[in-house]
Amino acid sequence: MEGRPRLPSYGTTRNSEYQYGVSRDYAISSLVVPNSEHIDLSKHSTEKIIELSPNKRYAKLNCILGKGAYKVVYKALDREEGYEVAWNGCQTSKAEYMELNDEIEILKRVRHPNIINFHDCWYNNTEIVFITELMTSGTLREYIHKLQILNLKIIKRWSRQILKGLLYLHSHVPPIIHRDIKCDNIFINGAHGEVKIGDLGIAKMKKGKNYTVIGTPEFMAPEMYDEKGYSEKVDVYAFGMCLLEMVTGEYPYSECKNAAQVYKKVTSGIKPECLDKVTEPQVLDIINNCLLPENERWSVQQLLETPFLLAEPEVLLLSTNDQKNHLTMQVVFKGMDRLSVKFEFNVDTDTAEDVVNEMIEEQVIPERYQQLITSEINRILRELNKYAPGTEDGKDDSHHIWKRETAMEKELAAADDRALEAERRAFILEQQLAEKERKLENEKMIFSNSAAALVEQDIPSTQVLKKSSYNDIREELTAEEPYSFREDISNDRPIEDLVRDVCINSNRNIDKANEWIQRLKGQDIMTVGDLRELHDEDWNGLGLTVLACRLLKNTLYGKS
Numbered sequence: 001m002e003g004r005p006r007l008p009s010y011g012t013t014r015n016s017e018y019q020y021g022v023s024r025d026y027a028i029s030s031l032v033v034p035n036s037e038h039i040d041l042s043k044h045s046t047e048k049i050i051e052l053s054p055n056k057r058y059a060k061l062n063c064i065l066g067k068g069a070y071k072v073v074y075k076a077l078d079r080e081e082g083y084e085v086a087w088n089g090c091q092t093s094k095a096e097y098m099e100l101n102d103e104i105e106i107l108k109r110v111r112h113p114n115i116i117n118f119h120d121c122w123y124n125n126t127e128i129v130f131i132t133e134l135m136t137s138g139t140l141r142e143y144i145h146k147l148q149i150l151n152l153k154i155i156k157r158w159s160r161q162i163l164k165g166l167l168y169l170h171s172h173v174p175p176i177i178h179r180d181i182k183c184d185n186i187f188i189n190g191a192h193g194e195v196k197i198g199d200l201g202i203a204k205m206k207k208g209k210n211y212t213v214i215g216t217p218e219f220m221a222p223e224m225y226d227e228k229g230y231s232e233k234v235d236v237y238a239f240g241m242c243l244l245e246m247v248t249g250e251y252p253y254s255e256c257k258n259a260a261q262v263y264k265k266v267t268s269g270i271k272p273e274c275l276d277k278v279t280e281p282q283v284l285d286i287i288n289n290c291l292l293p294e295n296e297r298w299s300v301q302q303l304l305e306t307p308f309l310l311a312e313p314e315v316l317l318l319s320t321n322d323q324k325n326h327l328t329m330q331v332v333f334k335g336m337d338r339l340s341v342k343f344e345f346n347v348d349t350d351t352a353e354d355v356v357n358e359m360i361e362e363q364v365i366p367e368r369y370q371q372l373i374t375s376e377i378n379r380i381l382r383e384l385n386k387y388a389p390g391t392e393d394g395k396d397d398s399h400h401i402w403k404r405e406t407a408m409e410k411e412l413a414a415a416d417d418r419a420l421e422a423e424r425r426a427f428i429l430e431q432q433l434a435e436k437e438r439k440l441e442n443e444k445m446i447f448s449n450s451a452a453a454l455v456e457q458d459i460p461s462t463q464v465l466k467k468s469s470y471n472d473i474r475e476e477l478t479a480e481e482p483y484s485f486r487e488d489i490s491n492d493r494p495i496e497d498l499v500r501d502v503c504i505n506s507n508r509n510i511d512k513a514n515e516w517i518q519r520l521k522g523q524d525i526m527t528v529g530d531l532r533e534l535h536d537e538d539w540n541g542l543g544l545t546v547l548a549c550r551l552l553k554n555t556l557y558g559k560s
């Protein structure tokens with residue numbers, strides 16, 4: 001009918017329950033497989049090759065991964081590379097296949113981490129077979145059903161991946177339009193949290209088959225219904241619906257009973273009811289922008305630059321050495337805050353965690369990207385087979401903890417050594433200082449003794465200073481020498497006269513003289529005669545120093 005849209009057959013594309021019913025579980029049922037004998041899969045506990053590609057490279061196994069309204073997907077083997085792949089079979093005519101030739105050639109050249117790889121394609125008399133990358137964790141819709149409502153962090157990460165895939169497609173000239181973006185066509189690789197767009201090019205094939213209107217009504221932009229032509233913006237509209245499903249866990253327009261109701265609402269500009277459940281303003285803003293009329297609707301690039309989806313850093317591997325243990329990587333922030341950080345990574349000594357922590361400490365990357373950049377580095381290490389398992393996202397990281405502890409232990413041991421060495425050096429210094437002090441004391445003593453000796457014995461100072469030790473000088477000074485009596489000093493002389501003369505002659509001051517006088521008088525020695533009467537042993541009891549005694553004796557007995 002002119003000007004009226006062809007409505008899709010509702011039960012096949014819309015009903016998510018139906019989509020679910022034909023996923024992996026289906027592999028144990030009995031079914032008729034095109035171009036093969038009737039296989040009762042329940043009787044096949046082990047996988048078997050049931051068909052080979054014309055070039056013999058791909059081997060189809062008796063394991064069905066899923067079945068949609070249009071195609072049956074089997075597990076298969078790439079016998080050249082040893083990979084598991086997906087064998088997609090779509091019933092079609094040879095003529096339709098020939099019409100798709102150009103498009104298939106383009107699809108073969110599409111290569112992006114967020115788009116399921118398209119490896120090969122051929123026609124086998126009844127169906128087009130195309131070989132694609134195998135996804136092991138199911139579709140985004142299955143995830144939403146499993147997790148009910150995804151958290152915003154996952155939504156943000158997966159949305160970015162979907163949009164990056166779309167950005168790549170839309171950047172072709174002319175743009176490659178997916179035409180059937182929906183959560184069933186987005187596949188998850190659960191182990192690494194990767195998201196890939198699948199079913200690329202299938203929409204066109206479906207159209208060729210005159211199967212239904214292209215796409216899925218709930219995800220179709222209004223301009224897709226009127227056959228006046230549309231642009232890559234239809235993928236943006238469909239992405240908005242995917243985001244709505246991710247954030248609410250509800251299929252858009254589930255309030256509608258059939259495709260006609262959906263069509264009516266979409267073409268009248270009535271939004272899905274579940275939009276009211278979106279509470280996060282940034283997400284709501286994105287969805288509303290995706291659902292705007294085509295000429296106002298944002299581009300994928302604009303969506304990627306909204307605050308919610310903005311510029312998550314990517315880590316690129318720039319170069320490696322032959323052993324792949326010295327890597328040069330770069331953190332690239334795309335979007336508004338353009339920034340890039342290049343760094344070296346030694347696989348044998350570095351860990352992603354340590355390197356990222358260092359970058360945060362050095363303030364070259366914001367802390368909020370710590371986990372993301374760490375897992376990006378680990379992703380690269382994994383791709384190079386240089387990744388130690390169990391280290392990602394702050395999970396148990398025994399290998400790296402071990403590395404860190406070893407490094408820490410080494411550091412502590414080195415610090416201990418340094419402390420011991422410092423203590424040892426301090427001890428030696430103390431000893432040297434004490435030794436110096438002792439020497440200084442000795443020298444002081446030597447100096448004062450020798451000065452006294454010089455006074456007492458009139459020894460030239462140079463001679464005294466040549467003496468090597470205090471003991472030598474002391475020995476010399478205290479050595480017994482013969483005394484002779486001096487008759488010019490009368491025995492009646494008051495002892496204080498003698499003492500004062502001795503002190504004056506030996507450069508001792510009056511205080512010293514009074515001290516000696518006091519000690520001598522304390523022993524009843526009042527005159528020179530009293531002193532002369534003393535025996536040698538009495539001198540020791542006077543309380544005078546050896547030198548004082550010697551000086552007094554020298555004066556009394558005439559020794560000069």
Ligand SMILES: Nc1ncnc2c1ncn2[C@@H]1O[C@H](COP(=O)(O)OP(=O)(O)OP(=O)(O)O)[C@@H](O)[C@H]1O
Nearest residue numbers: 013023065066067068069070071073086133134135
């Ligand atoms: N590359 C793949 N790796 C693993 N499983 C896949 C892959 N492609 C498809 N499947 C599985 O096969 C099922 C059917 O695929 P799909 O939904 O793309 O078929 P379809 O006929 O195009 O569907 P539609 O009903 O949307 O037209 C999917 O739900 C999924 O479980």
